[in-house]
Amino acid sequence: MRTLNTIILADYIEKLCREINYKLNKRVLSLIEESAQKESSSIGREVFSQMFTSYKIAEEEKTPLCQDTGMVSVFLDIGQEVLLEGIPIEEAINMGVRRAYTSSFFRSSIVRDPIAKRENTMDNTPSIIHTRFGKGEEVKIDILIKGFGSENATALKMFPPTATRKDIEEFLLEVVREKGPNACPPLFIGMGIGGTADYALKLAKEALLDLKPMDEWEAHLLERVNSLNIGPAGLGGDITAIYVKTRVFPTHIAGLPVAININCHILRIGSAVI
Amino acid sequence: MEYHLTLPLKEEERLKLKVGDKVFLTGEVYGMRDQAHKRIVELIEKGKPIPIELSDSCIFYVGPTEPKPGEKVGSIGPTTSSRMDPFTPILISNGVRVIIGKGRRNRDVIEAIKRYKAIYLVTPGGISAYLRRFVLEIKMIAFQDLGPEAIYSLKLKDFPAFVSIDTGGNSL
Numbered sequence: 001m002r003t004l005n006t007i008i009l010a011d012y013i014e015k016l017c018r019e020i021n022y023k024l025n026k027r028v029l030s031l032i033e034e035s036a037q038k039e040s041s042s043i044g045r046e047v048f049s050q051m052f053t054s055y056k057i058a059e060e061e062k063t064p065l066c067q068d069t070g071m072v073s074v075f076l077d078i079g080q081e082v083l084l085e086g087i088p089i090e091e092a093i094n095m096g097v098r099r100a101y102t103s104s105f106f107r108s109s110i111v112r113d114p115i116a117k118r119e120n121t122m123d124n125t126p127s128i129i130h131t132r133f134g135k136g137e138e139v140k141i142d143i144l145i146k147g148f149g150s151e152n153a154t155a156l157k158m159f160p161p162t163a164t165r166k167d168i169e170e171f172l173l174e175v176v177r178e179k180g181p182n183a184c185p186p187l188f189i190g191m192g193i194g195g196t197a198d199y200a201l202k203l204a205k206e207a208l209l210d211l212k213p214m215d216e217w218e219a220h221l222l223e224r225v226n227s228l229n230i231g232p233a234g235l236g237g238d239i240t241a242i243y244v245k246t247r248v249f250p251t252h253i254a255g256l257p258v259a260i261n262i263n264c265h266i267l268r269i270g271s272a273v274i
Numbered sequence: 275m276e277y278h279l280t281l282p283l284k285e286e287e288r289l290k291l292k293v294g295d296k297v298f299l300t301g302e303v304y305g306m307r308d309q310a311h312k313r314i315v316e317l318i319e320k321g322k323p324i325p326i327e328l329s330d331s332c333i334f335y336v337g338p339t340e341p342k343p344g345e346k347v348g349s350i351g352p353t354t355s356s357r358m359d360p361f362t363p364i365l366i367s368n369g370v371r372v373i374i375g376k377g378r379r380n381r382d383v384i385e386a387i388k389r390y391k392a393i394y395l396v397t398p399g400g401i402s403a404y405l406r407r408f409v410l411e412i413k414m415i416a417f418q419d420l421g422p423e424a425i426y427s428l429k430l431k432d433f434p435a436f437v438s439i440d441t442g443g444n445s446l
Contacts, residue, residue, distance in 0.1 A: 050404055051400065054402065054404030054405070057403040057407070058349075061403065062342075063402075063403045063406065064402065065349070065400065065402065066349060067338050067350050068337070105339060105341065107337065107339040107340065107348075107422050149353060149399055181377045182356055184399030184400045232398065233376070233396065233399070234377060234378070234396070264400045266400045
């Protein structure tokens with residue numbers, strides 16, 4: 001048994017929020033660079049070049065990659081041999097977000113009441129927190145910061161159990177055709193397949209946290225998305241998406257939930273193990 | 275084609291711009307987004323005065339980050355234009371002639387653009403660290419209570435954008 005004071009989560013979250021708002025993860029950057037090589041349209045190449053310039057300035061000048069410094073999602077894998085003490089986990093995480101956003105002059109983008117008053121909380125809290133318990137004595141944090149230009153492009157479809165891969169492909173193309181241009185392409189696309197409706201949406205987000213190599217079907221999906229000619233910034237071109245990743249989970253005999261979560265080119269992910 | 279343009283744009287300047295052209299904009303624009311649009315349109319519909327002059331104006335859909343101490347502007351970039359679609363035709367009919375945003379517009383907006391010979395420009399999202407270089411100054415000018423969603427005045431200098439819908443209603 002290992003004892004951990006939850007206040008340490010605040011420190012890690014604060015550091016991660018700062019880092020990933022300024023700097024792209026290495027794997028993300030290298031995937032974008034690989035895609036840029038394949039862009040043949042002149043306007044698309046120009047957009048890629050603006051993107052790389054912007055990433056460089058953000059890192060050097062410590063200015064956010066995007067003015068939409070997003071809503072923070074935190075995925076915690078807690079080893080069950082860890083005894084957590086101190087303030088509640090949620091409080092600790094929100095404390096970290098609050099510290100990062102207020103001290104770094106990131107934009108406060110969260111409103112307390114989504115319907116009536118929409119009053120800004122002014123510290124970018126609360127964040128969305130998912131927890132999972134497993135073996136071991138460690139706590140793993142994955143964090144995803146996402147703006148709503150791309151979050152608004154999320155889609156869920158409850159397919160009948162007899163649906164095929166082809167049907168899922170057509171759904172993906174329909175969603176990207178309709179919503180892709182608004183989501184700041186070139187895109188990173190996460191798909192959650194199976195589980196329940198809510199779980200499929202969570203899987204779609206998790207699919208992009210580790211960016212494992214694409215399998216054959218995912219590469220095929222990417223190719224089809226890139227045939228849509230939406231292109232960087234939606235101005236036409238070969239690269240509408242950089243990556244497509246799926247995550248699957250068992251589901252019910254009567255259904256086949258499919259969730260699509262689209263990210264802009266600045267996929268702001270980070271992780272830490274405590 | 276590439277054009278260096280100074281705002282406000284005269285009708286003949288707007289007419290020569292075609293889809294896919296690159297422009298570099300200099301001059302003052304309003305920075306405003308969802309809630310400010312809603313309020314302005316409500317005021318117009320009630321026949322009440324509005325806090326900004328719309329005639330020949332340019333709107334940039336934006337909600338910037340706060341500048342760091344000692345700096346004039348924070349990261350700046352476009353937000354999704356389609357959310358402003360329900361409000362845009364009435365703003366165009368009241369004088370807005372240039373719009374900067376990202377993504378597509380609906381048919382009503384395209385029709386209003388054609389009718390009033392307005393122009394819709396896009397600039398990529400997610401390049402806000404780069405775009406801030408072309409913004410000299412930013413000031414909150416109305417609806418202060420909305421915080422990042424207030425109306426701002428931005429001074430642009432050679433701000434890069436692409437023509438996405440031209441005065442003929444042609445779009446990318």
